[in-house]
Amino acid sequence: METExxxxxxxxxxxxxxxxxxxxxxxxxxxxxLSDVPLPELTAxxxxxxxxxxxxxxxxxxxxxxxxxxxxxxxxTKGADTEERVVYKIIEEAGxxxxxxxxxxxxxxxxxxxLNKVLKSLETKKIIKAVKSVSASKxxxxxxxxxxxxxxxxxxxxxxxxxxESEFVDVxxxxxxxxxxxxxxxxxxxxxxxxxxxxxxxxxxxDVHKFISELGISxxxxxxxxxxxxxxxxxxxxxxxRIVKTDGSYLYKAVKGFLPAPGLVKTTCGIxxxxxxxxxxxxxxxxDCSYFAEWLNQ
Amino acid sequence: MSSQVRKVLSLxxxxxxxxxxxxxxxxLFQYGSSPLLHIRKYTELPxxxxxxxxxxxxxxxxxxxxxxxxxxxxxxxxxxxxxLLMLRYPKYMNLIKKKFGDECEMIIEEILQRGYWTASExxxxxxxxxxxxNNISLVQVRDQFxxxxxxxxxxxxxxxxxxxxxxxxxxxxxxxxxxxxTIDMAALKRAKSAEHSEFADKNIYWTVNFNRFHQDxxxxxxxxxxxxxxxxxxxxxxNFLLNQMYIRxxxxxxVSNPIPILEIKELAKKQKNLSQLNAFFDQYVTLIEExxxxxxxxxxxASGGSFQIFLRQAFxxxxxxxxxxxxxxxxxxxxxxxxxxxxLKEYIEPDHIQQQxxxxxxxxxxxxxxxxxxxxxxxQELRKAATxxxxxxxxxxxxxxxxxxxxxxxxxxxxxxxNTMTRRNHEKDINKRIIDKKQRVDxxxxxxxxxxxSEEQLSDIEDMITPPEREILEKIEKTMKKFNAAxxxxxxxIFLLQMYLNYH
Numbered sequence: 001m002e003t004e005x006x007x008x009x010x011x012x013x014x015x016x017x018x019x020x021x022x023x024x025x026x027x028x029x030x031x032x033x034l035s036d037v038p039l040p041e042l043t044a045x046x047x048x049x050x051x052x053x054x055x056x057x058x059x060x061x062x063x064x065x066x067x068x069x070x071x072x073x074x075x076x077t078k079g080a081d082t083e084e085r086v087v088y089k090i091i092e093e094a095g096x097x098x099x100x101x102x103x104x105x106x107x108x109x110x111x112x113x114x115l116n117k118v119l120k121s122l123e124t125k126k127i128i129k130a131v132k133s134v135s136a137s138k139x140x141x142x143x144x145x146x147x148x149x150x151x152x153x154x155x156x157x158x159x160x161x162x163x164x165e166s167e168f169v170d171v172x173x174x175x176x177x178x179x180x181x182x183x184x185x186x187x188x189x190x191x192x193x194x195x196x197x198x199x200x201x202x203x204x205x206x207d208v209h210k211f212i213s214e215l216g217i218s219x220x221x222x223x224x225x226x227x228x229x230x231x232x233x234x235x236x237x238x239x240x241x242r243i244v245k246t247d248g249s250y251l252y253k254a255v256k257g258f259l260p261a262p263g264l265v266k267t268t269c270g271i272x273x274x275x276x277x278x279x280x281x282x283x284x285x286x287x288d289c290s291y292f293a294e295w296l297n298q
Numbered sequence: 299m300s301s302q303v304r305k306v307l308s309l310x311x312x313x314x315x316x317x318x319x320x321x322x323x324x325x326l327f328q329y330g331s332s333p334l335l336h337i338r339k340y341t342e343l344p345x346x347x348x349x350x351x352x353x354x355x356x357x358x359x360x361x362x363x364x365x366x367x368x369x370x371x372x373x374x375x376x377x378x379x380x381x382l383l384m385l386r387y388p389k390y391m392n393l394i395k396k397k398f399g400d401e402c403e404m405i406i407e408e409i410l411q412r413g414y415w416t417a418s419e420x421x422x423x424x425x426x427x428x429x430x431x432n433n434i435s436l437v438q439v440r441d442q443f444x445x446x447x448x449x450x451x452x453x454x455x456x457x458x459x460x461x462x463x464x465x466x467x468x469x470x471x472x473x474x475x476x477x478x479x480t481i482d483m484a485a486l487k488r489a490k491s492a493e494h495s496e497f498a499d500k501n502i503y504w505t506v507n508f509n510r511f512h513q514d515x516x517x518x519x520x521x522x523x524x525x526x527x528x529x530x531x532x533x534x535x536x537n538f539l540l541n542q543m544y545i546r547x548x549x550x551x552x553v554s555n556p557i558p559i560l561e562i563k564e565l566a567k568k569q570k571n572l573s574q575l576n577a578f579f580d581q582y583v584t585l586i587e588e589x590x591x592x593x594x595x596x597x598x599x600a601s602g603g604s605f606q607i608f609l610r611q612a613f614x615x616x617x618x619x620x621x622x623x624x625x626x627x628x629x630x631x632x633x634x635x636x637x638x639x640x641x642l643k644e645y646i647e648p649d650h651i652q653q654q655x656x657x658x659x660x661x662x663x664x665x666x667x668x669x670x671x672x673x674x675x676x677x678q679e680l681r682k683a684a685t686x687x688x689x690x691x692x693x694x695x696x697x698x699x700x701x702x703x704x705x706x707x708x709x710x711x712x713x714x715x716x717n718t719m720t721r722r723n724h725e726k727d728i729n730k731r732i733i734d735k736k737q738r739v740d741x742x743x744x745x746x747x748x749x750x751x752s753e754e755q756l757s758d759i760e761d762m763i764t765p766p767e768r769e770i771l772e773k774i775e776k777t778m779k780k781f782n783a784a785x786x787x788x789x790x791x792i793f794l795l796q797m798y799l800n801y802h
Contacts, residue, residue: 158656164657164658164659166656166657166658166661169656173656193577193578193581194528194529194531194532194578194581194582194585195578195581195584195585196581198585229654229656230656232654233635233655233656236635236638236639236642236654236655237631237634237635237638238619238622238634238638241590243590255527256526256527257526257527257619257623258523258524258526258527258591258615258616258619259523259526259616259619259620259623259794260526261623261627262620262623262624262787262790262791262794263784263786263787263788263789263790263791264624264707264710264711264714264787264788264791265623265624265627265628266784266787267714267718267784267787267788269710269713269714269717269718270624270627270628270710270714271627271628273628275710275713276672278713278717280305280716280720286716286717286718286720286721286724287720287721287724289717289721292717292721296777296780
């Protein structure tokens, strides 16, 4: 942590030096200008700049020269033709959500083979990358190389290699529900008026987050926001209610519904998959219904 | 009323009144109001039979009549909803039994069986029935009868207003509906000792007021709902609120008039077994007031606050929950989650469904379209007008029309009812031989017992039913019980859904 400011400082000084010499600086120039910096550190910084594409390295008369390269003008590197520039621009506009190849084709008016060639060349130059989207497994989207894909593309914590981990979500949802129910039961055991019981049974998302982290069922680190969305599924399952606090955050509490299971679903017809095709004549009829027979033998 | 309902109705009528009545009623159901000769022509029954069936149907208030434009002929109209109420008779009797006791139950039972009856005759009959096991005076039965009239469980039947018309017009004054009859106790006593006697009230008939029963059943649903969601104390509180509501509000109003909470507090204090409620009375009030469901709201601060009950909203909420439960049981948790999400968002895109319900894309899609196929969800498509080339963009939004879903569920209830009844009759038919045998044996045994046969002879007769047959009989009995229980439970669902439709 402590070396960071000085490192940044050295980096800016180095960059300033390079910017002042459009023809490039040699190793010796660098050493002369930054004599106060130890050599290994300097090498590390130079390597970092090279990696980030801030420097171009070239050899002139057997000496190595570093030349400053503006990162915003990356496309205008040698060899980039008009097509590449156009495609680059389209991809750049798409941001970290990426853009589908077909949409590039429509926007650029290039034909398929040409576009493929351009994309391939941009990809080999590490200017753009292809990311697989979770919403459609076969769909690849392109975005700039150094961008972190948006969570809509990768799916966030719930996805692993484009697969939604539904079991993981189910387990988390169950555990969240369990936590709320336990909290509610605990509140009920303590004496005090009904209002106190109610207020004690509310939990914030961070309470639940703490509980889930301590359980250690999750391999990936979950954020509070992830827990909020899990809690929302518990609310949707009618197992909890959510109220808004005065500061805009949510409170959760386990609740019960108003009604017991209705009489309709206690019989077979209420849950019968072929009830729409059932009639008093025909193959599916109440007299021969095997579901009924099962129900009667229960 | 659909053809599904028709099938259920004809099964009920067939069971209770037989083929001829069923045929007449079905004709009226299908063709609407029709005069006597029409019915005869289309049912191809002899005139006397048709007349007889109509008389029966009118007696049980299943058919009403009105003069035609030609005033000499009457048009007969079927009342299908009253037929369905016949399934609810056990419930009405049970309700009265819990509230007023056995004597009142018997009064209601006698009147339900006959459709209508005069006060004197009912009292005589009930007293006679009870005195077999218990001693009860006629005055006691009369008091019970009067209490039923006062609490509006019994109402006076409309009677003919003008004597001279060929088709009588029935009518009754609002006041006379619930005015307590004067019953000549002396005449009753005379009738008890002598064979026959004339009663002063021989033309004043009483019938059961179903509406009043439904009101009680509605309140019970609300109270049990609150009890289930919170606890018994809240249930009691809501019960008090509902009882106080009637002082100021029409029983079937959408929203009750404000009820001062102090009144409830006083009432609760008088009850000894509600110490928990009394200790935290204000807190319980705050609890239901602040609840999400918003069914009971504060309307004013005066005199400690007054509260309103939102009955219409309550039944909307219950209908939602019922439908959700149906979806849950039929398609499981995830579909129910999607259903509730759509309900919450009103209009939602498929992409958002899978994100917010946290269900894998493929499964979410499958479930959503399955719900769509079964008509639980609706699609609203928003399409942009196609401009030139390029892909046209359209949005698919899912939403729910509760009214439709409720009606569909109600239809499903009728279908289930029909299926259960058909299956029950079918099971009876298959085992007809053995049931008949059992009945024969029972009658023989009974006859012999009357004649004073010895135990040995009786057991000989009993042994005519072999053990395997006995096993089958037991199974049939169990099956029938199950069917009857199922029918009553389906009727609960029907009642709740009808309440929702009543309020909308």
